[in-house]
Amino acid sequence: MEKSKSFPGYVCSNTGEFGDQENSQNSYNFNGPRTKDDAQLKRKKRVATYNMFTTEGKIKSTVRDSFKWIKTKLSDIRYSV
Structure with a gap:
């Protein structure tokens, strides 16, 4: 660690000319802070979005099949007389 020339009591934790902020875990970029959990x-x-689409598709399929079943039952009752 090197001492700052402007502030004698301040110790700079960065090393090198530009510091090692690119390599630190919590450095900032234009999109906000970077973490390992991103x-x-x-x-x-x-995965949650995929599961939602799967569930939505299953519901649509069930409703479609239910309407087909009702339609065929009503058609059978009407034309079987």
């Missing part, structure tokens, strides 16, 4: 969080959100 990838895991994005994966969880993506």
Whole structure:
């Protein structure tokens, strides 16, 4: 660690000309702070979205099949007389 020339009591934790902020775990970029859990969080959100689409498709299929069943039953009753 090197001491700051402007502030004698301040110790700079960065090393090198520009510091090691690119390599630190909690450094900031244009999209906000980076953490290790970002990838895991994005994966969880993506999987939840896939599960939602699957459930939505199952519900649509069930409703469609129910209408078909009702339609065929009513047709059978009407035309069987």
